[in-house]
Amino acid sequence: MRDKIDSLLKKRWDIVWIGAVLGFVYWMWQSFRDAIVLQKTSFIHSFLFPDLISLATRLLVICTFLLLCIHAKYIQEKVLEDRSARNRSAGFWAFFIAAVGFVVLYWIIDSFQDIIAQAKGDIVERVLTPGITVLISRGLSVLFLVILVFLIQYLFITRRKADKALKAAHNQLARSRENLNKIVTYDVDAVFVLNEKKKILFVNPAAEKMLQKTADQLIGESFNYSISAGKMHEIEIVNDQGETINGEVCAVEITWGTEKAVLVSLRDVSERKQVEQIRQNFLSLISHRLKSPIIGIMGAIENMLEGLAGTITEKQREYLLVMKENVTVKYYLIEDLLTALRLEVGGEEVQLEQTVLEDVIDRAIKPYEMAISRKGIKLQKGKTNSKLRVNADPKKLEKVIKNVIHNALKFTSEGHIRIEIQAKGKNALISIEDSGCGMSDATIKTLFQMEKKAQTLPDANIGMGFGLFIAKKFMQLQNGDIEVTSSLGKGTSFKMSIPLHTKKNIG
C-alpha cells in the first residue's frame, strides 16, 4: 500500500513545464490573433517578429503565467513537506486567488494593448465593452488560463487522493499497531525481547508482574535463563520476592528495528506444576500403600517356600504356590493400574538411550519361555539383526514387548508366536505375530484405549487389560508406535516401530 502511494506521488507533472507549454501556445494564439483577427501582419511574421506592443503584451502575459506556475509549484512543494489538511487547503486558496488576479490583470493588459496598438476608445470603454472580436480573443486566452487552473487543480486533487490514501494507510497501520500493542499488553504470558547478548530490550506488563520489577528496571538487564530458539522448555525463576515460578519458555529469532533479537514468551505454569506434583505425590503414596503389603507377603511366601520358617508339608507347599501366583498377579495388576494412571496424568518420564534391540527382546521373552513351551507353542525368532540399535528407554521397551507377548500367549493355544526385527528407513520394526484366536474389528478399535477397559469387568487372573494401553503410550513416549492387524481364527500381528539410534537423536 505504501509503495503504491509513493509511486503515485512521483508521477506528478512538473507544473513549470505545463506553464512553459501553455506560454508557447499563448504565443502562437497571439501571433494568430495579430495576423488574422486584427489583420496586422502575416502569422509567421507575427510569430517570429511581433511588433513591440504585441511583444510586450505577450511577455507580460507569459511572465505572469510562469509566475503563477512557480507559485503553484511552490505551494505543491510546501504541501509535500507538510501534509496537514490546513496547509493543503491554504495552498489551494492562495493559488486560486492568484489565478483570479491573473485573469483580471490579463484583461487590463489586453485592454491597454487595444488602446495603444489601435487607439480604440479609452481604457474604461475597452475594459467594459471590448467588441466582439477582442471578446472572443480574450475569451480564448482566458480559456487557456482556465485549463491551466483545472490542470493544476487536477494535480491537487490527485495529491489529495494520494494523501487521503496515505492517511487511510497510516490510520490502518496505527490501528493494527494499536491492536498488536493491546495483545502484547494484555497477554497473560510474559513477553521479552532480547538482543544478541541476551540483554532485555522490551518487556510487557505480564513480564513486569511476573518478575516483580518495572520495565525501566528490567530493560538493559541480562536475561539469565536458558533459551533455545524454536524449542519450548521449562525453566525455574526466582523473583525479587523470593517466589519460585515455573515457567514454560519459548523463543524465536526476530529483527527488532534493525538489529537481530530474540522474542521470548514465558508462561507461568506454577499452578499447573503444583497440581501435577500433588497428583504425582498422591499416586506415589497410593503406589506405596498398595504395593508394600503385597511385596511383603510375596517375600514371606518366598521365605516359607525356601524353608526359612521351618519344614513345610507338600500340601502346604501347594497352598503357598497358589498364594504366590495369586499375589504376583495382583502385584502386576496394581503396577499396571498405577502406570496407566501415571500415563493419564502425565507423570511418566522416559530416559532415551542407545539400546541394543535384541538384548531387550531376549530379556522380555525370558520369563515367558517356560509358559510358552508348557502350552506347546513354538516360539520362533525370525529375521533378527543383532546389531540393530535403537533410541529407546530399555525398561519401557521391555515392558511393551512383555505386554505384547503376554497378550499373544493368553490368546494362543496352539501353533506359534513369531518375533522378527528389521530396519526400515529411520526406524526399527518389531513384529510379534501369533496363530491364536484373533480379534474382531470392534475389539481392535478399543484395544489401546484405557476408558473402554474400565467399562468391562476384568478377569481377576489376567489383569485389568491395561497392558496394551500402556504399550501404546510407552511407544509414543519413545517416539515410536504400535499397530495391530488381526483376523478371527487365524491370529494377530503386532507391529512396533521405534527410531534407530543415530548420533543426532540421543539424549
Place this chain on the structure above:
Amino acid sequence: MKSAETKKVLIVEDEPIFRMNYRTVLEEKGYSVIEASTGQQGLHMITSDPPDIVLLDLILPEVNGYEVLKRIRETNSEIPIIVFSVLSGEMDMKRAFELGAQDYVIKGAELPISILDKIEALM
C-alpha cells in the same frame, strides 16, 4: 560365614512383614538383627547399639529415610547403609546415593534373600 555370626544388622522399616522377612533371611545366615520401626528410633539405635550395617527403608514415619541417611552420614561416614524401598524412580536412587547410601534394593523387584549377597559385598 564365620564372621557373620558376630555381625549386627539394623533394619529400619515401618512395616512388620518386611522386618520379619529380612530378619528370617539374615538370622538363618547367622547375623544378629536389631529392628527400628521409625526413623527416629533408627537414629537412636545407631548411637546406642551401633550395628555393623544398616538396612534402611525410605518411606518412614516421623523422620523419613533420606533424612535418616543424611543425619547418619553427618556423624558416621564409615557404616555401610543399604537402602531398600518400593520407590523405583531414578531420582529416588540418585538422591539416596548422593546422601551416602552404598547400595539400593527395590523391594518387589528382588526377593529378601538377595539382600545377603549385597550385605556380604559390603562387609
